[in-house]
Amino acid sequence: MKLKYRFESLELDDKVMAVAMDTASGAERIMLRMNKTGAEILYLLQEDTDVEKIVTALKQRYDVEEDKLRRCVADTVANLRSSGLLTE
């Protein structure tokens, strides 16, 4: 799976705003608001990948229980999928 669009992100305080490129302008533009972990997951989804690969990549960076990390990745992926932003 991978993202349908390329996203450009901007850090604002403790949040990250991600804006889809190559989509409609103005009101139709796709924008996501997420925390920094969510933004990393989004970054990893720019290339074709799967949940296991993302968990492995994040595990190297964060000292977090694997189960917790997997749940976080699965939730983010599920949200992106339900918004129609992933291609399988």
Added chain:
Amino acid sequence: MESGTYKIADTVFALHSLYSTVQDLCYDYRSNSSPEFELTVCPADIAYERNTAESDTAFSDAYLETLAVLRKLAEALLDKGILLFHGSALALDGTAYLFTAPSGTGKSTHAGLWREEFGSRICMINDDKPFVKVTQDGAVVYGSPWNGKHRLSTNTCAPLKCICLLQRDEQNRIEPISPADAFPTLMKQCHCPTEPASTTKALHLLGTLTRTTAFYRLWCNREREAARIAWHGMNGQGSTTIEETLQQVGVLVTTSAGSSMLPLIRSGKDLLEIRPKGRQELRCDDIALFCRNGKYVLHRVIAVKDRNYTFRGDNALRAERGVSDADVLGVLHSIQRSGKHIVMDSIPVVLYGAVWRALYPARALYMLSRQLYGRIRRSIKGEQR
């Protein structure tokens, strides 16, 4: 082909158009300086505007050309750190405020309320499409010829104090918001081309803008009070005194300092809307602002006798007795907390006040016990040293 040279947003450019309408529109912005770049409109630009027009109205080519020039200019100015916004920008005493929101929210109406309220102190920079130059040191708002249906604009500029996101409501209130909260509206209300490189530029300019500018959300109706509350919310108390503000503006929007009214009022966090007291006598449980020995205090009325009041903070032990009617400046009307508007005369708040006051003996006992415990601990520590 019609041609002219213009200076918009501090940038000189030559414009070559198919019709004279756009040249006439830009007349007030004509310049004798050497252009930094050239804008040339071709029939394909007009066709593009016709295809992307949101309305079914059959616009003339000359009109569509004015839109094409605005789009091309906005895209060219991105390279110079300048964003085109959809909003109403005005300057009050030389400082700019930008109101933005989706079409139909009432940006122009709100700007009109500022003109009614502040009269000749207001200069309309642009009522529809101002340009904002973004730098690390702050932003500057510029007028443009594309000035909305009321044709309100001036070929001028002013440093931007803040951007206010408007939302219609029956009651007026304002609160500061974070850049992350402001961002989605900003992104939608600024001209951001679909071409990725331009989107990236706009995104980074917005990022810089959020670091140098304050953002507010204003819920407003069409009354003049909306302008007063907006101004006050975006300016704190300014250089005027609390008494002057209440008298002249009719409302004081501020935060409090101290813990004496916890848990109802959180120091520095909750935005308090205080209104003048008026002639009526205060009632028990009213929360009022009074001045004593040069100090401003916002506490709850716990006793009333012949227009003399006894006050006490919800989290305080001591009462302030003998406060006269003349000492009272205003009454707390509402609290804004995390986006919620808590009105003081709502039933839950009135009940809360009555219960809190009734529980005072128990709270006093608890607070005294804590004080005593603290003293004993300190004295034991002192002896050990």
